[in-house]
Amino acid sequence: GPGRPLGPPTGERPGQQRTRGARSPAQQRLPPARPAAPGTAVFNENQMRVRGRRPATDFPAIAPFLADIDTSGGRGRVLYLNGKVSGHLRVGHTPVHFTDVDLHAYIVGNDGRAYTAISHIPPPAAQALLPLTPLGGLFGWLFALEKPGSENGFSLTGATFVQDTEVTFYPGEERLRITQTAEGLDPENYLSMKTSIQGQVPYVPANSTAHLAPYKEIYHHSDSAVTSTSSRDYYLTFGAVNQTGSYRIHQNITYQGCRHAPSHRAIPAAQQLTVDRVFALYSEEEGVLRFAVANQIGPVEGDSDPAPVNPCYDGSHTCDMTARCHPGPGTHYTCECTPGYQGDGRSCVDVNECATGFHRCGPNSMCVNLPGSYRCECRSGYTFADDQHTCILMAPPPNPCENGTHTCAPAEQARCIPHGDGTFSCACLPGYAGDGHQCSDVDECSENSCHPAATCYNTPGSFSCHCQPGYLGDGFQCTPDSSSGLKACQQQQLYAQAQHARPGTRLHIPQCDEQGDFLPLQCHGSTGFCWCVNSDGHEVPGTRTPPGSTPPHCGPPPGPTQRPRTVCERWKESLLEHYGGTARDDQYVPQCDDLGRFVPLQCHGKSDFCWCVDKDGREVAGTRTQPGVTPTCLPEAVPPLIGAMPRPEDSLTGSFLVYAQGQRLGRLPFKRTKLLKDQASTLLSMHGSIIVGLDYDCHERKVYWTDVAGRVISRIGMQPGAEPEVIINSGLLRPEGVAIDFIHRTMYWTDSGLDQIVRTNLDGSEREILFYVDLVNPRAITVDPVGGNLYWTDWNRDAPKIERSSLDGTGRRILIGKDIGLPNGLNFDPVTEMLCWADAGTRKLECTLRDGTGRRVIQSNLNYPFSMVSYIDHFYYTDWRRDAVISVNANTGAVTEEYLPEQRSHLYGITAVFPYCPTGKAGCGTPAAAAMAPFPVPAPSGRYSELEKLRLRHTQGGWSLLPLQFSNYKPNNKSAVATWLQDTHPWSPHFPHRKQVNTATEEDLAFTN
Known part of the structure; x- marks a missing residue:
């Protein structure tokens, strides 16, 4: 491409070679694909891209000077230079420091023009450095246009040298030292430069313009040094005010002489650098300081009129840009195409060495034509022999993990991972921490992985949990031992106290008397509700009082009842406690008879919606009626089933969004894609929790979530009377994203504290760690059940990525690794088979096919997305800048709606609840379609x-x-x-x-x- 060296951008790959014989950096570069338009100061982006970064290249203030940038006349052969600039300055009386800001230079070699751009210098220092042309003048001297018998700086020093410059400003006598170190050519043939600036400079007012006159300098040469001393005048304008100044400059350039230079080569003792045009400009808006100079190097001249300049020297010749200009007498010259091209010198075309057979590529190699040259590439499995033309069979690289030459920790602490090219990496095994070369045991007991009523024992690489005396269980779950001699109140009290030690729990801790029996008056320590109990600890109906009111008067506890509470009674008590003691007219409460059995006729509050139930409280399908019609319900009479009908869902019917906001789950209904904001409500509140990740199981109509404060994963059904259920309560540190595979009945989650991707069954059993290496900050996760793929994001600041694997953890690879910043939200749509993500770094919402192809941008101006879900043709994402739920049209990318909850705080996960399972493109009649049908x-x-x-x-x-x-x-x-x-x-x-x-x-x- 234009501006690229002959070799690959990152150096030569195995199986390639670069043709030899280039004399200078200019001849090692390809010409631009087309000349830049005359009269413009903006260079083509492809020509100016440096290591993936785009240098500042526009010089709007010097457009007249750049009017002849047209490269068709043989000039315009470009050279590149990159570097870093650091400074410790005192601007007037203000100290200013900066470190490793970017410097980029662009040199038109055949014209001797040099353009320099320095980015991100703090404004006071950048403004004060405007008159200091030596910052860019060095590059003009290096690549100045050479007159006959003269040589520019690069011809003398090559790519490694050190320039020390001392500057004294007048009239204030401020002193400054500039050290510029050339560090050679990088793999892309760009000259690398490091610049240090130290000292004091005069203050220059903001928005000043610097004017510098053309100048001449005498450079004195020796075997390994070049020196120059000169003075320069400048004046500044800011508004109607003019200010003049001057400085004296002494330069000393040291280098290592070339020992292979021709013995007859004579270097003039003194040469004169003529700088015809000088421009300096600072743009505070862009934060870029720019210099432009035009340079010629020749013999020291007197004051006589200069002789006519040969067109080969001033660039006015008409040779092709790939031809050499040979000066003749006076202003005469001839043109000759350079090797690799053919023509009359004024028009040259590339010679295809591969097609004509003029190449030296041997067997098992391929010839690749290049403009003006060619390259040999070995076929797969071969590498170059010593002659760099013959390809020989490549020996397999050694495997350090097999031959024992690796430096990983012992096998019981770490594993060695071969990379296939003779290199390897080390990773500590679970239970150990370190860099893989040194691994130390992790004290899992400090992470509170055991049950509160258990004792943790740490062992090398592992740990074990054992329930304390008086408890039974596996150490991760411990319950009071009924054979321990403790009474019922004491057992319940011990168990509740153990559970209460975990964050996010709201269990009532029973109060017992000295004999271990239940106190007649019980009060909830968190909610403030009080009630009376009998001797079995069961609540006496009608005695519950709200917080702040007078507690009930509880007499002596009645005698023990002869039967335990039934399912109907327990469900009723649980719902009443959830409703705060009393149910509203629009809330469902089961009706029980005197024996605790379900009354066959059940009605929803005072709405007159009624239905029949069997002895277990299950609704008899087909018996639900409208208000005014009461069904005939016979005890134990079960009519024929017509089809499964949903249990009354209070206000949880239809389709709606569920979003997490701190310790609360919010519900936001929608009709098709329109948000029904006036019907928004709270679905659930979990005191002491921070709910982060959300997903929905459409098969069982359950919502799953991760709690980063409680270190648990829970779920709740979308049915009346459903209570939260903790399914994972150990082995978690910072659980974030969660994904449900509703076909295979599995759950996946990310843990950014343990850097793990984990899979279990939906009940929490059969836990398996899929990935625990090459993860830094895993966050969002989603699943493609039909395609059998798992996707997750890792917002590692140094290398953010989106990865993919199969559902069993095999076939892991990076799907998206470029042009990505902070991928928070992730969603797979089984209908369109598109994987989409919301990026808080790039502020984009993008989509791709499941294999990573077909990437496109949906919306490029997001605020700060956290989580995302798709439904029909819309995306819904939670935004941290607006603390809102925002909808985006998937077809147009337009923001269509915004919902702001009354409580203003960050929103986390979001998911969609709907009364069916998506079929994607599995097809009717397929096993996947059958599994997904509601x-x-x-x-x-x-x-x-x-x-x-x-x-x-x-x-x-x-x-x-x-x-x-x-x-x-x-x-x-x-x-x-x-x-x-x-x-x-x-x-x-x-x-x-x-x-x-x-x-x-x-x-x-x-x-x-």
């Missing part, structure tokens, strides 16, 4: 023309399913599917819809693929 799906009975149709008949309470005749078949109905509908949605390729036919009471149900 209700029974009638199977097709043949080809399209023979598909059974379904008819929905409208009744007072809902929709019933009836078969349609084949004569009613319509070709645009692509598959026959039955599901439960609450709304009529607009037509889309992802959702069921109903369509009006002959009468107002019957509709076809159509599903599109």
Whole structure:
């Protein structure tokens, strides 16, 4: 490409060689693909990209000077220089320090023009350095246009030298020292330069413009040193004020002479550098200090009129940019194409050495043509012999992990990981910490991994937990021992105290008397509710009082009851405690008879929605009625099941978003994609928790979350009376992202404290650590159950990435590793098969196919996203800058809505709850589709023309399913599917819809693929 050296950007790869014979850095570079437009000061980005960074290259104040940047006339062969600048200055009386700011130089070698840009110098110092042209003048001397018999600085010093410059400003006599060290050519043939500036400079007002006159300098040469002393005048303008100044400059350049230089080579004792044009500019908005100089080096001249300059020297010749200009007498010259090109010198074309056979590539190698040259590449499995042309079979690299030459810790503490190229890395095994070369035992007992009622014993690389006396269990879960002689109150008190030691728990700790019996009055230490209990510790109905009120008067406890509490009674008490002691009219409470059994007729609060239940409290399908109609419920009479119907869900019907906000789970309903903000509510509050990651199991309608404060993973069903359930309470440090595979019934999570990716069954059993190396800050995680892929983000500041593996942990690879900053949110859409992420670093929402191809930007102006979920054709993400839920149209990228909760604090995870499982592109009839269907799906009975149709008949309470005749078949109905509908949605390729036919009471149900 334009501006690139002949070799690869990062040096030569094995199996490649660079053609030899180039005399100077200018001849080791390819010409630009096309000349830059005359009269512009903005260089093409491809020509100016340096190590993946784009240097500051525009010089708007010097456009007239750059008008002849056209490269077609043979000038414009570009050279590049990179470096770092550090300074300890006193600007006036103000100290200013900066370290390793970027310096980039761009030199037009055939014209002797040098452009220098220094970025991010603090404004007071950058403004004061405006008159100091030696910062960029060095590069003008290095690559000055050479007159006959003269040599520029690079021809003398090469790529390694040291320049010490002493500057004295007048009239204030401030002194400054500049040391510029050339450190040779890097693998890309860019000259590397380190600059140090120390001393005091005069103060220059902000927004000043510096004017510097052309000047001449005499350089005196010896075998290994060049010196020069001169004075320069400048004047500054700022507004209507002009200010003049001057400085004296002494330069001393030391280098190692070339011992291989021709013996007849004569270096003039003194040469004159003529600088025709000088420009200096500082842009505070960009933070860039720029210099531009045009230079010629020649013999020391007197005051006589200069002789005419040969076009080869001033760049006015008409030779091709790939040709050499040979000066003749006076202003005459000839043009000759350089090796690798052919033509008359004014027009040269590349010679294809590979096609013409003019190359030296041997067997088992390939010839690759380059502009003006060629390159040999060995085929896979071969490498170059000593002649750099013949390819020989490559010996397999040694495996240090097998031959024992690695430096990893012992095998019982670390594992050696071979990389296949003779290198290796070391990683400590679980239970040890270190860099892999040195591993020390991790004290897991300090992480409180055991149950509070257990004792932890640390061992090398592991640990064990043992329940304390009076408890039974495996050490991770301990319960009071009923055979220990303790009474029921004492056992419950010990157990509750042990659980209370964990963050996020709100268990009531029973109060016992001196004999170990329940005190008649019990009060909750966290909520403040009080109530009376009997001798078994059971609450006496009607005695609960709210916080701040007078506690109930509890008499002597009645005698023990003869039966334990039933399921109906326990469920009722649990719901009443959840509701704060009293249920509202719109909240469901089970009705029990005098024996604690479920009353066959159950109704939802005072809404008159009623249904029948069996003896276990399960709803009898098909018995739910509208207000005003009471079903006939017979005890133990179970009618035939028509189809599974959901249990009353209070306000949890339909589709809605669930988002985490500190210790609270919020609920935000939507209709299709429109947010129903006025119906937003609190789904659950967990005191002392910080809920981070969220995901939804559509099969069992349960929401899972991670709690970074409580170090637990919990879940709750979307059914009435459901209570939070802790499923993982040990072995966690900072659990963040969580993902549910609703097909294979597994759960995955990230732990940024332990740097792990873990998989378990949904009940927490069969835990398996999939990954624990090459992870720094794992955060979001999502699963593609149909495709069998697992994706997660790692916002390692040094190398952020998105990785992918199979569901069993095999096939791990980096999917996205470029142009990514802080990937927080991650979501896989099974319908579109797109993996999308929200990046708080790049402020972009991007998507790609599941294999990493087809990457595209959806929205490029996000605020600060944390978590994200997709639904239909919208994305919903939580934003930390707005503390809001924001929706984005997936097709247009437009922000469509914003929801601001009343409580203003950071929002964390977000997920979508809907009454069905997505089928993706698995196809009807496939095992994946069957596993994901929420209700029974009638199977097709043949080809399209023979598909059974379904008819929905409208009744007072809902929709019933009836078969349609084949004569009613319509070709645009692509598959026959039955599901439960609450709304009529607009037509889309992802959702069921109903369509009006002959009468107002019957509709076809159509599903599109």
